[in-house]
Amino acid sequence: IVTAAxxxxxxxxxxxxxxxRAGTTLRNEGGVVVPVLREFNHPTYGFNGNDGDITVVRLGSILNLGGTIQQASLMASGFVLPGGWPVTAVGWGTISGGICIYPLQSCKAVSTQSVDYDVCRQRYGSLASNPPVTKNMMCIGNLFEGGEDACRGDDGGPIFYQNIVTGIVSWGSGCGDRNFPGVSMQISSYVDWIVATAV
Structure with a gap:
């Protein structure tokens, strides 16, 4: 399992x-529940803002694949998703930027697009209080209209391009903001470490 550190x-x-919990879109029922044996946070996590905000989770029991439990493909090492490509964010987070007392009980998905790295870095560079957007990160959202983005509670969830995991939701300034896209860890920067750590 890959998620946010x-x-x-x-x-x-x-x-x-x-x-x-795997094999269901419901937060608290259905599917199969397995314990976490150990987590491996990336060795750079905590040293450069939000860089390295990725972890590999080793399960305490076997998770049998099939039916509603499937293995996802990870983006190839070194591949950088250009701006404007269609992506999907998946999670149990809020569906608006407002405060949510209770997390969603059903997993949701939102279709949006990747944002050019340099544009994202420049946008966040204008905010003194935010950590830097590094080359190990990717950004998603609609900079012209806003509205489509990962949000509070989606942290650690996947960003898909087609059926390939390209990112892991990490941080951002608000949700669905047309000025500030959501920021995720870019899988292609970490895939070699993920594979080496998972075995």
């Missing part, structure tokens, strides 16, 4: 509280 870090993190 900040989901497995912090003062409120307790390994005993983590488990994986």
């Amino acid at each position: 900040h989901c497995f870090d912090g003062r409120n993190y307790n390994p005993a509280d983590r488990r994986i």
